[in-house]
Amino acid sequence: MSLKFVGEASVRFASPPSILTAAAVVGPKEGEGPLRDYFDVVSQDVKFGKETWEQAESEMVRQAIELAVKKAGLTTQDIQYILAGDLLNQNSGSVYGVRSFGRPFFGLFGACSAMGESMCLGAMLLDGGFGEYVIAAASSHFCGAEKTFRFPLELGTQRAPTASWTVTGDGAVVLAAKGTGPYIKTATIGAVVDMGVKDANNMGAAMAPAAADVILKHFRDLDLTPDYYDVIATGDLGEVGSNLLVKLIQQDGYDIKARHVDCGLLIFDQQAQDVHAGGSGCGCSAATFAGYFYAKLKKGEIKRMLFVPTGALHSVVTVQQGESIPAIAHAVGIAGE
Amino acid sequence: MSLKFVGEASVRFASPPSILTAAAVVGPKEGEGPLRDYFDVVSQDVKFGKETWEQAESEMVRQAIELAVKKAGLTTQDIQYILAGDLLNQNSGSVYGVRSFGRPFFGLFGACSAMGESMCLGAMLLDGGFGEYVIAAASSHFCGAEKTFRFPLELGTQRAPTASWTVTGDGAVVLAAKGTGPYIKTATIGAVVDMGVKDANNMGAAMAPAAADVILKHFRDLDLTPDYYDVIATGDLGEVGSNLLVKLIQQDGYDIKARHVDCGLLIFDQQAQDVHAGGSGCGCSAATFAGYFYAKLKKGEIKRMLFVPTGALHSVVTVQQGESIPAIAHAVGIAGE
Numbered sequence: 001m002s003l004k005f006v007g008e009a010s011v012r013f014a015s016p017p018s019i020l021t022a023a024a025v026v027g028p029k030e031g032e033g034p035l036r037d038y039f040d041v042v043s044q045d046v047k048f049g050k051e052t053w054e055q056a057e058s059e060m061v062r063q064a065i066e067l068a069v070k071k072a073g074l075t076t077q078d079i080q081y082i083l084a085g086d087l088l089n090q091n092s093g094s095v096y097g098v099r100s101f102g103r104p105f106f107g108l109f110g111a112c113s114a115m116g117e118s119m120c121l122g123a124m125l126l127d128g129g130f131g132e133y134v135i136a137a138a139s140s141h142f143c144g145a146e147k148t149f150r151f152p153l154e155l156g157t158q159r160a161p162t163a164s165w166t167v168t169g170d171g172a173v174v175l176a177a178k179g180t181g182p183y184i185k186t187a188t189i190g191a192v193v194d195m196g197v198k199d200a201n202n203m204g205a206a207m208a209p210a211a212a213d214v215i216l217k218h219f220r221d222l223d224l225t226p227d228y229y230d231v232i233a234t235g236d237l238g239e240v241g242s243n244l245l246v247k248l249i250q251q252d253g254y255d256i257k258a259r260h261v262d263c264g265l266l267i268f269d270q271q272a273q274d275v276h277a278g279g280s281g282c283g284c285s286a287a288t289f290a291g292y293f294y295a296k297l298k299k300g301e302i303k304r305m306l307f308v309p310t311g312a313l314h315s316v317v318t319v320q321q322g323e324s325i326p327a328i329a330h331a332v333g334i335a336g337e
Numbered sequence: 338m339s340l341k342f343v344g345e346a347s348v349r350f351a352s353p354p355s356i357l358t359a360a361a362v363v364g365p366k367e368g369e370g371p372l373r374d375y376f377d378v379v380s381q382d383v384k385f386g387k388e389t390w391e392q393a394e395s396e397m398v399r400q401a402i403e404l405a406v407k408k409a410g411l412t413t414q415d416i417q418y419i420l421a422g423d424l425l426n427q428n429s430g431s432v433y434g435v436r437s438f439g440r441p442f443f444g445l446f447g448a449c450s451a452m453g454e455s456m457c458l459g460a461m462l463l464d465g466g467f468g469e470y471v472i473a474a475a476s477s478h479f480c481g482a483e484k485t486f487r488f489p490l491e492l493g494t495q496r497a498p499t500a501s502w503t504v505t506g507d508g509a510v511v512l513a514a515k516g517t518g519p520y521i522k523t524a525t526i527g528a529v530v531d532m533g534v535k536d537a538n539n540m541g542a543a544m545a546p547a548a549a550d551v552i553l554k555h556f557r558d559l560d561l562t563p564d565y566y567d568v569i570a571t572g573d574l575g576e577v578g579s580n581l582l583v584k585l586i587q588q589d590g591y592d593i594k595a596r597h598v599d600c601g602l603l604i605f606d607q608q609a610q611d612v613h614a615g616g617s618g619c620g621c622s623a624a625t626f627a628g629y630f631y632a633k634l635k636k637g638e639i640k641r642m643l644f645v646p647t648g649a650l651h652s653v654v655t656v657q658q659g660e661s662i663p664a665i666a667h668a669v670g671i672a673g674e
Contacts, residue, residue, distance in 0.1 A: 005417050005468045009441045014466070052658050080342050081526060089426040089485075090652035091446040095529060099663050104346045104526030106454060107650070107665075109428040109444040117443060121458065128465020129351070131342045148426075189418060189441030192432060313444070315427035321389050326436050328444075 004127070007221025009214070010188040017126040018179030019334070020133075023067035024291035025060045026283070027142070027168030033268045038291035039169075040067055046143065046168060054092050057141040057170075060283075061086075061097025064172040064290070065135055072133070072174045076101045079174070080131030083122050085114030086139045086282050087166075088148055093139045097170075103135075111311030112207075112236050113190065114138035115171060115286035116330030119307070123184040123332075126177045133177075138309075139170035140281030149200070149316060160201035164238045164280035167267060171286030173294070182297040186333030188218040192313065194326040200312075200319045203327075204241025204264075204277055207310040210327035211237060212248035215308060218331045219254060226256045230302045233293065235285035235309035235329070236264035238277030263288035263309075285309040297336050307332040341464070344558025346551070347525040354463040355516030356671070357470075360404035361628035362397045363620070364479070364505030370605045375628035376506075377404055383480065383505060391429050394478040394507075397620075398423075398434025401509040401627070402472055409470070409511045413438045416511070417468030420459050422451030423476045423619050424503075425485055430476045434507075440472075448648030449544075449573050450527065451475035452508060452623035453667030456644070460521040460669075463514045470514075475646075476507035477618030486537070486653060497538035501575045501617035504604060508623030510631070519634040523670030525555040529650065531663040537649075537656045540664075541578025541601075541614055544647040547664035548574060549585035552645060555668045556591060563593045567639045570630060572622035572646035572666070573601035575614030600625035600646075622646040634673050644669040 006012050024039045031042030041063060048059040061084065069076055082101065085108035086093035098105050110117040118136035126134055143153055145166035151157040175184070193210040211234050219225060226232065237245055242262045249256050263285045264278035289307055296302040310329040319325070343349050361376045368379030378400060385396040398421065406413055419438065422445035423430035435442050447454040455473035463471055480490055482503035488494040512521070530547040548571050556562065563569065574582055579599045586593050600622045601615035626644055633639040651662040 003468070004466050011467055054654055054658065055660075085446070087427075088652065089654065090424075090448065090650060092650075092652050092655050095650040095663055096655065096660065099529045099531055102528045102530075105529050105665060106458060106526070107446040109422070109446045111427065121443060124465055124467055125461055128461055128467065129341045130348055130461055130465065131340070189443070191439045192436045192442050193439075194436055313427060313429075313432040315425065315429050317391055317426065318429050318433065321391065323392075323433065326432055328442060 009217045010186060010221035012186050013123060013127045015127055016183035016185045017123045018176045019182050020174045020176040020179040021068050021071035022173045022290035022294040023064045024171050024287040025064040026287050030167060030169050030267060033273060035267055035292050038295055053141050053143040054088060057093035057139055057144055058096035060170040061093055061139045064170040065137055068172040068174045076103055079103050079133045079135050081106060081125060082135040083108055083118040084137040085109055085118060087111060087145050110328055111313050112280060112282045113309040113311030113328050113330050114282040115289060116309035116332055119332050120187040120189060120330050122175045126175055134175045135172060136175055137170060137172035138282040138286035140166050140283035142166045142168045145281055159276055162202040162240050162277050164236060164264060164277045165275035166281035167279045167284040167287060169283035169287035171290030173290055181336045182334050184332055185335050186222055188214050188331040190214040190328045190330045192326045192328050194324050196324045198324050200314060203312040204238040205244060206312050206325040207327040208237055208241040208244035208248060211245050211308055211310045211329040214329045214331045215249060216252050226254055226259050229259055229304050229306045231261060231305040232256050232259045233305060233307050234262045236280035237262050237310055238264045240277050300336055304335045307334055346554045347523060347558035349523050350460060350464045352464055353520035353522045354460045355513045356519050357511045357513040357516040358405050358408035359510045359627035359631040360401045361508050361624040362401040363624050367504060367506050367604060370610060372604055372629050375632055390478050390480040391425060394430035394476055394481055395433035397507040398430055398476050401507040402474055405509040405511045413440055416440050416470045416472050418443060418462060419472040420445055420455040421474040422446055422455060424448060424482050447665055448650050449617060449619045450646040450648030450665050450667050451619040452626060453646035453669055456669050457524040457526060457667050459512045463512055471512045472509060473512055474507060474509035475619035475623035477503050477620035479503045479505045482618055496613055499539040499577050499614050501573060501601060501614045502612035503618035504616045504621040504624060506620035506624035508627030510627055518673045519671050521669055522672050523559055525551050525668040527551040527665045527667045529663045529665050531661050533661045535661050537651060540649040541575040542581060543649050543662040544664040545574055545578040545581035545585060548582050548645055548647045548666040551666045551668045552586060553589050563591055563596050566596055566641050566643045568598060568642040569593050569596045570642060570644050571599045573617035574599050574647055575601045577614050637673055641672045644671055
């Protein structure tokens with residue numbers, strides 16, 4: 001057996017899986033942002049024609065998966081596994097979203113790192129010889145997330161300056177054992193990192209150390225430097241967390257500043273859209289990748305990128321009990337050819 | 338590439354991973370049940386020395402993983418990936434339980450099917466060449482689960498006759514690419530199955546169709562009959578769900594009655610311990626496997642077993658919104674040699 005595990009936490013794929021297609025389905029606010037032209041579906045209805053926010057999220061999941069599969073010229077019956085995650089209690093967005101497909105399902109929880117987790121695991125299943133096609137997806141919904149983690153919207157609670165805005169969106173990709181580029185070449189699997197941050201309104205600060213940890217492991221394990229990548233895109237650190245990330249990585253002698261972008265800072269116009277620290281949520285990195293970055297990779301405008309979705313793993317209960325906020329991030333090394 | 342995916346939803350491993358060691362950590366009530374002598378740790382303190390039930394669950398997770406690793410003569414640094422899941426909102430049991438290990442972590446959500454999900458994925462990662470050692474684990478805590486899904490214990494609410502009793506326990510196994518038996522030979526990955534059951538106090542009925550679906554796919558995909566296995570062990574269908582499962586499978590021409598047992602009916606003495614329909618929770622199948630079945634497989638008293646953890650994928654919110662309860666089950670084909 002040839003071990004594909006490298007260094008402390010990384011994987012180098014023997015037959016890099018293709019990211020065959022991608023689909024991004026988002027809500028109205030995301031459709032008013034700078035990336036509007038990159039999304040496949042922009043709904044003008046934040047409930048996506050359903051009765052509740054939770055059902056709306058599941059409908060986004062269903063639509064994005066169906067669209068990604070259709071773009072590949074496949075049906076869901078051709079898919080060996082669906083891997084998906086979200087933020088709702090008991091993964092309701094994903095569970096109810098995939099219910100109609102009847103395909104083997106792995107539910108994942110990595111909070112907003114879910115798209116990284118699903119792409120890493122999906123690529124591993126394909127490179128491991130366990131199938132031809134896999135769906136990797138992740139979703140979030142602003143209204144459902146506020147209800148789950150913070151205050152019901154009806155209260156009209158003022159948001160903290162460090163707070164981010166949960167993206168209403170789903171990104172789904174079809175990964176294929178054989179296919180055209182872009183390809184997933186490498187992955188670094190994150191560990192739970194907890195530096196003691198307790199402010200649930202400052203998730204960027206809680207997540208930055210986890211992002212720094214996985215990016216540094218990626219460089220060391222695979223003997224790479226930041227300039228290897230055209231873009232290093234974190235998930236939803238926002239402005240606060242992004243500045244912290246660059247500094248944390250500088251302390252270890254690497255400078256990612258020129259290459260680093262954050263999906264949370266790309267998806268909204270921070271000033272005009274009043275989103276404070278930026279976008280967040282599983283759907284933030286998932287829809288930004290499946291819409292914007294996938295198009296850039298396909299066109300060759302980005303040749304190599306490190307995609308690093310970041311997640312804060314707290315719950316309301318653990319925050320109320322005075323626990324600090326553990327975080328995780330996974331790094332996916334992608335190349336056009 | 339040799340495809341290891343067989344039929345509709347099954348996997349046949351090329352180099353079946355070893356279940357190298359197992360550890361089961363449980364609470365006081367489980368320690369008074371019929372399997373008491375099979376558990377590694379029976380705590381007399383339902384809080385495991387911690388302040389809250391959620392922290393208690395994480396402490397069980399930590400102890401069980403640490404013990405399984407120690408039994409293997411390894412340290413957690415030797416483990417490539419930890420895969421774990423639980424029932425708490427945002428997987429708090431697992432997240433805080435693995436926090437101190439600093440190893441690559443995949444958080445899973447499959448409700449009470451989590452031990453099946455973690456063992457299937459863990460075995461796939463090893464057989465795919467991505468590592469030498471993996472931890473697969475799952476946990477639940479009676480008090481935390483009641484608080485999350487039903488009523489605070491302080492209310493003293495009367496329990497329905499069809500209700501089950503969430504096991505306070507964690508089961509963890511070390512899977513190894515090379516090692517002694519028992520081995521994971523095959524797996525069938527479950528789909529989300531929803532037959533419209535809406536009673537959150539009758540999860541056995543909600544889960545039985547998912548268990549029947551995955552068991553039937555397992556037989557068909559791998560061309561097996563029930564007598565191939567000494568034991569077919571479902572997770573936590575309880576009495577109501579077990580009877581339903583046997584009938585559902587009979588409708589398709591297979592009779593599993595003589596081979597079928599349910600972890601939820603093994604772990605407690607239904608009459609003496611007043612648990613109504615039986616035990617449930619991720620920890621039910623996980624601790625019963627890691628304690629009882631693992632010992633029987635090791636001694637050769639069971640030569641081949643199909644382990645089928647079952648999960649009900651609802652949340653409080655989806656139940657309150659009138660949604661039915663989707664369910665899932667994964668089947669793990671295990672043989673001593």
